Amino acid sequence: MIPHQYGFLDSKAQWPGWTNSPEIDKLLSEIQAAKTQDEAKELYSQLQQKMWEYLPIINIGTYSKVTGVSDKVKGFRDFIGPVLWNVSVEE
Numbered sequence: 001m002i003p004h005q006y007g008f009l010d011s012k013a014q015w016p017g018w019t020n021s022p023e024i025d026k027l028l029s030e031i032q033a034a035k036t037q038d039e040a041k042e043l044y045s046q047l048q049q050k051m052w053e054y055l056p057i058i059n060i061g062t063y064s065k066v067t068g069v070s071d072k073v074k075g076f077r078d079f080i081g082p083v084l085w086n087v088s089v090e091e
Contacts, residue, residue: 008057019056 008018011025027047034040069076072090077083 009051019054021050021054021056024050024054024056 007013008015009024010028011018011020011022013019024047027043027050031040031043031047034043067078070089074088074090075086
């Protein structure tokens, strides 16, 4: 994803706690309207600086998933979350 596509940056999203910055909104609009890659690159540099000043989001860690299943459960598969079709529990 390119930085100006992050939903939390755009004040129009109006989510509580997300960005509400006229300066960032202006840069996002200018990036969208940039005629050349060089022009966009300079605007991205300014956007990055504003993001560090405003700090709209902080990554506090990464998600690590742990799955445990009893030997009595048959047919269980895990694929970006549990797949529960054809799952049964033996008694």
